[in-house]
Amino acid sequence: xxxxxxxxxxxxxxxxxxxxxxxxxxxxxxxxxxxxxxxxxxxxxxxxxxxxxxxxxxxxxxxxxxxxxxxxxxxxxxxxxxxxxxxxxxxxxxxxxxxxxxxxxxxxxxxxxxxxxxxxxxxxxxxxxxxxxxxxxxxxxxxxxxxxxxxxxxxxxxxxxxxxxxxxxxxxxxxxxxxxxxxxxxxxxxxxxxxxxxxxxxxxxxxxxxxxxxxxxxxxxxxxxxxxxxxxxxxxxxxxxxxxxxxxxxxxxxxxxxxxxxxxxxxxxxxxxxxxxxxxxxxxxxxxxxxxxxxxxxxxxxxxxxxxxxxxxxxxxx
Numbered sequence: 665x666x667x668x669x670x671x672x673x674x675x676x677x678x679x680x681x682x683x684x685x686x687x688x689x690x691x692x693x694x695x696x697x698x699x700x701x702x703x704x705x706x707x708x709x710x711x712x713x714x715x716x717x718x719x720x721x722x723x724x725x726x727x728x729x730x731x732x733x734x735x736x737x738x739x740x741x742x743x744x745x746x747x748x749x750x751x752x753x754x755x756x757x758x759x760x761x762x763x764x765x766x767x768x769x770x771x772x773x774x775x776x777x778x779x780x781x782x783x784x785x786x787x788x789x790x791x792x793x794x795x796x797x798x799x800x801x802x803x804x805x806x807x808x809x810x811x812x813x814x815x816x817x818x819x820x821x822x823x824x825x826x827x828x829x830x831x832x833x834x835x836x837x838x839x840x841x842x843x844x845x846x847x848x849x850x851x852x853x854x855x856x857x858x859x860x861x862x863x864x865x866x867x868x869x870x871x872x873x874x875x876x877x878x879x880x881x882x883x884x885x886x887x888x889x890x891x892x893x894x895x896x897x898x899x900x901x902x903x904x905x906x907x908x909x910x911x912x913x914x915x916x917x918x919x920x921x922x923x924x925x926x927x928x929x930x931x932x933x934x935x936x937x938x939x940x941x942x943x944x945x946x947x948x949x950x951x952x953x954x955x956x957x958x959x960x961x962x963x964x965x966x967x968x969x970x971x972x973x974x975x976x977x978x979x980x981x982x
Contacts, residue, residue, distance in 0.1 A: 679764075680707060683749065691705055691706075700716060703715075714762065716760055716762055740869075741869060743868050744765070770868075775893065775894065779856075779861065780903045780906045782866040783859065784908065785910045787883055788912075790869070803876060809938055847880060850882055854890055881921050882932060884921075886932040891903075893966075899966045933964035
């Protein structure tokens, strides 16, 4: 897990005392994830997910809460924060902000046609929900990459092969990224570890921390990159077809979106690779995660190879 913050018994007791959830009994790390410190909290009243928001400032968290409240009005299948005793959705501690959620029972699914069919339908339904005012654009994409290039221009990272390649590829993709495509409300980070299933049934889409307003095709490309590969980063083309088929049945992609799909799959992969490179080599250096960005490059390359004959749209439309 991305554990950036630890809690002393006194700090934990102080947090729990602000909620109507009894007294703490046990706190256990939750593995997985990259951007927060996550724990399973057991109290005298039940089990909860305690999330320390290490990567978001108060303004970003306020927008995140507003988005969740908006999704609640549309009965979207996600998990919603538990309110404090004084009806607040989060608490601010000396070490950062804390969100508390119900601990939903379920598991992270395997990539399969059934899993991706449900995710395709759920994502398309999300894209039909009108966005709220003030959502940022996609935070792991070009809006962050361009400032990043300036940030590292006088450092050793300016000549790093990944940074040089990213800059070159981004220039080639910019006309496609800026194409007039349908925009709307995005999840922004739909990987398998941001979903929850009970057996073969989807329970929830989790972690709307990257919720934003941008080209809907970003989410489509991201879900392919995040959910249609094996743990060894081999593309499962059958699964990708099933996802696109289910998505297209609820929100048909436009002709222009089909034409740009390959580019946005690649863009999604590069955006995650960029975030991981910056996070684990510059912002929070971590020798164990420093090269995880390469996994996304591998996935992008394998998508390109598998789809070099441009048969994706043809198979979905059959």
